Amino acid sequence: MKWDELEEEPCSLARTVAVIGDRWSLLILRECFLRKRRFEAFQSALGITRHLLAERLKKLVRLGVLRRIPYQESPKRYEYILTQKGLDLYPVIMSIVHWGDTHMVDSRGRPLLHEHQNCGKMFDPVMVCSECGEPLLAKQVHVHPGPGARKVVAASSKPEKAG
Amino acid sequence: MKWDELEEEPCSLARTVAVIGDRWSLLILRECFLRKRRFEAFQSALGITRHLLAERLKKLVRLGVLRRIPYQESPKRYEYILTQKGLDLYPVIMSIVHWGDTHMVDSRGRPLLHEHQNCGKMFDPVMVCSECGEPLLAKQVHVHPGPGARKVVAASSKPEKAG
DNA sequence: ACATAAAGTTCTAAAATTGAACTGTCAATT
DNA sequence: AATTGACAGTTCAATTTTAGAACTTTATGT
Numbered sequence: 001m002k003w004d005e006l007e008e009e010p011c012s013l014a015r016t017v018a019v020i021g022d023r024w025s026l027l028i029l030r031e032c033f034l035r036k037r038r039f040e041a042f043q044s045a046l047g048i049t050r051h052l053l054a055e056r057l058k059k060l061v062r063l064g065v066l067r068r069i070p071y072q073e074s075p076k077r078y079e080y081i082l083t084q085k086g087l088d089l090y091p092v093i094m095s096i097v098h099w100g101d102t103h104m105v106d107s108r109g110r111p112l113l114h115e116h117q118n119c120g121k122m123f124d125p126v127m128v129c130s131e132c133g134e135p136l137l138a139k140q141v142h143v144h145p146g147p148g149a150r151k152v153v154a155a156s157s158k159p160e161k162a163g
Numbered sequence: 164m165k166w167d168e169l170e171e172e173p174c175s176l177a178r179t180v181a182v183i184g185d186r187w188s189l190l191i192l193r194e195c196f197l198r199k200r201r202f203e204a205f206q207s208a209l210g211i212t213r214h215l216l217a218e219r220l221k222k223l224v225r226l227g228v229l230r231r232i233p234y235q236e237s238p239k240r241y242e243y244i245l246t247q248k249g250l251d252l253y254p255v256i257m258s259i260v261h262w263g264d265t266h267m268v269d270s271r272g273r274p275l276l277h278e279h280q281n282c283g284k285m286f287d288p289v290m291v292c293s294e295c296g297e298p299l300l301a302k303q304v305h306v307h308p309g310p311g312a313r314k315v316v317a318a319s320s321k322p323e324k325a326g
Numbered sequence: 327a328c329a330t331a332a333a334g335t336t337c338t339a340a341a342a343t344t345g346a347a348c349t350g351t352c353a354a355t356t
Numbered sequence: 357a358a359t360t361g362a363c364a365g366t367t368c369a370a371t372t373t374t375a376g377a378a379c380t381t382t383a384t385g386t
Contacts, residue, residue, distance in 0.1 A: 001186075001209075001210050001211070001375090002341095002375095003186075006186070007267075010274040011193070011263075011274050011275075012259075012260045012261075012262075012263025012264045012267060012268065012273065012274060012275070013189060013190065013193050013256065013259055013260050013263060014190060014193075014263075015263045015267035016259045016260070016262050016263040016267060017186065017189050017190060017259070019267070020259075021184070021185065021186050021189060022184065022185065022186065022342095023164075023166075023169070023180065023184050023185065023343090026176060026180050026184060027176065027177060027180060030174070030176050030177075033301055034306070038363080038364085039363070039364050039365070040362080040363060040364075043364095046164075047164050048164070049343075049344055049345065049346090050364085050365070050366085051343080051344080051345090051365090051366075051367085051368095052342090052343065052344080053365090054364080054365060054366075064266075074351075074352070075350075075351040075352055075363075075364085076351090076364095077351095077363065077364065078364075085266050087301055088262060088265060088266065089262060090290075090299065090300070090301040091258040091261070091262075091288075091290040091299070092255070092258045092259055092262055093176065094258075094290060094299065095254040095255045095257075095258045095290065096175075096176055096179045096180070096183075096255055097175045097176050097179070098175075098254070099175075099179050099251060099252060099254075099255055100174075100175025100176060100177075100178045100179040101175045102251060103227075103248050103251065104170075104175060104178035104179060104182070105175065105311055106311060108310055108311035109309055109310035109311040110175065110309035110310065110311050111173040111174050111175060111308070111309055111311045111312045111313070112174075112175070112306045112307070112308065112309050112312065113306070113307045113308075113309045114304050114305070114306055114307075115304065115305045115306075115307060116292045116294060116295065116297075116299070116303060116304060117303040117304065117305060118292065118295055118297050118303050119292060119294050119295035119297070121292075121294040121295070122294075122307075123292045123293045123294045123295075124293040125254075125290045125291070125292070125293070125299055126290070126291050126292070126293045127253075127254040127257060127258065127288045127289070127290055127291075128288070128289050128290075128291050129279045129281065129282060129284075129286045129288070129289070130286045130287040130288070130289045131279060131282050131284040131285075131286045132279065132281060132282035132284070132286075133296075134279075134281050134282070136253065136254070136257065136279070136288055137253070138196055138250055138253040140279060140280040140281050141277050141278065141279060141280065142277075142278045142280060143197070143275045143276070143277055143278075144275070144276045144277075144278060144285075145274070145275065145276075146272055146273035146274055146275050146276045147271050147272035147273065148268055148269060148271035148272040148273050148274045149274050149275065150274070164344095186374090201332080201333085202332070202333050202334070203331080203332060203333075206333095211375095212374075212375055212376065212377090213333085213334070213335085213376095213377095214334090214335075214336085214337095214374080214375080214376090215373090215374065215375080216334090217333080217334060217335075237382075237383070238332075238333085238381075238382040238383055239333095239382090240332060240333065240382095241333080
């Protein structure tokens with residue numbers, strides 16, 4: 001499967017993986033959420049090659065996650081800021097960071113702590129149900145085909161791709 | 164940066180990206196959460212090459228996300244099930260799916276709907292603060308260096324990597 | 327005896343990534 | 357006036373990863 005095909009799968013996970021499912025995109029976005037905006041800042045913070053950084057920034061702009069805006073004329077220079085679509089990736093970033101905090105820390109502990117300005121406390125992110133507010137457990141969730149589901153072929157001899 | 168180096172970065176996001184930051188791992192885990200357990204099931208559902216599927220399964224087992232257990236003798240066959248560490252990736256999967264549902268659906272709508280057995284309703288996942296229960300917004304979160312942070316070198320001439 | 331199934335392994339070709347150097351514009355310094 | 361340095365990239369060869377297809381092994385069904 002090619003990257004372009006991934007984007008067309010009838011699966012919201014596959015389509016999102018087409019955007020952020022590589023080694024660098026999430027790290028670039030981490031820097032965006034840490035208020036970095038410029039090519040050199042990304043490059044020196046991450047150690048990514050300039051070639052690939054340029055490619056990834058172009059891709060994230062094309063997909064509407066970042067916006068490229070000039071911050072000076074002559075020579076024209078641009079910086080990259082999160083769009084709303086990009087800002088909406090915050091729960092993805094935070095859930096990934098939280099999993100790392102739980103399962104991948106070394107003996108020294110967490111690299112970063114997060115303070116919620118709303119309540120003033122150090123917190124962990126918790127994923128809850130929009131309807132009842134209870135924390136989500138995988139075992140309590142059942143999936144149903146939605147309007148965009150792949151049609152199930154009755155008595156097909158070939159197994160269907162899951163949606 | 165190599166994959167091994169990523170795992171050693173003082174950053175929970177980088178370390179998690181070392182586990183799931185490729186095109187296939189998240190898709191394999193999607194299938195795991197959809198109750199798929201076997202090599203052939205993964206392969207036909209995803210269209211991943213057998214070679215790479217074998218590699219990824221080995222990696223996920225080595226990292227403790229999946230466990231490989233025999234389900235029959237002669238010929239010995241194995242299936243792959245989520246460990247607790249793997250189950251804990253559920254919020255990551257769900258936040259990714261939700262972003263895709265919000266920003267990557269076509270005109271037909273969502274491929275899947277999620278029902279919360281706890282309350283019986285179709286829901287969306289919402290990320291809230293563990294301390295005050297309010298939904299998290301990027302702008303309301305400030306980060307502080309934790310015990311595992313990279314030490315900041317005073318007056319360094321080279322920019323530090325962000326943590 | 328032959329086909330099928332499961333869970334891989336092996337091989338070559340194609341694609342993506344790395345590393346390092348190079349470009350062009352401008353400001354500041356010698 | 358010439359040199360240096362910053363910034364935002366681009367270019368290109370070498371390496372690493374991934375894709376695609378065929379093959380292996382053990383056992384069951386017809």
